[in-house]
Amino acid sequence: MSDTIETKCLSKGVKLTDQRRIIAKVMSESSDHPDVDELYKRVSKIDPKISIATVYRTVKLFEESGILTKHEFKGGKARYEELNEGHHDHLIDVQSGEIIEFVDEEIEKLQKKVAEKYGYSLVDHKLELYGIKKKSE
Missing domain, CATH: 3.30.1490.190 (Ferric-uptake regulator, C-terminal dimerisarion domain)
Structure with a gap:
């Protein structure tokens, strides 16, 4: 499960830098729907050199590539989850x-x-x- 976003990136031709790989791993292992700030906190524990701007750009790239989906639930920040075939x-x-x-x-x-x-x-x-x-x- 932890490499599903990474695998999707590779199959879609999305270049994975070390920082993007960490973001992909953390996102794949998330059981919730983190917003960018929460995702940044999680990846910073692994690599403190990753900037919030890098997280924003990577999430946007993954969304545009059809790897993540963005949810804009009422009253909150945009949240993300892996785009899966199964509907829920x-x-x-x-x-x-x-x-x-x-x-x-x-x-x-x-x-x-x-x-x-x-x-x-x-x-x-x-x-x-x-x-x-x-x-x-």
Whole structure:
């Protein structure tokens, strides 16, 4: 798993400098959706010579190359995740910023049904749910 972004870079002809390789490794190992500042903190622990500008440029390059995808969830900074073949939706905790990825077959069916109702074939969609965690009683 840790080399998937690196492998995608190589297959797409994206040149990997040592610094880009570190950024790719850290991003591949991220289980969350880090913003550039958070990614910078993580890569700086490995190589303190990597500048935030390098992280910004590398993330932009990876996004333009179809390796990362950018999410602009409400009320926050742009966050990134590896672009994968599998579709999923997001549930965002508006208090903590935690992001939960999920797939729900009922929602998928309902979206197709709505599109068909209006005479469309669904080709893509993006679903973001925003919530506040319930307190356990």
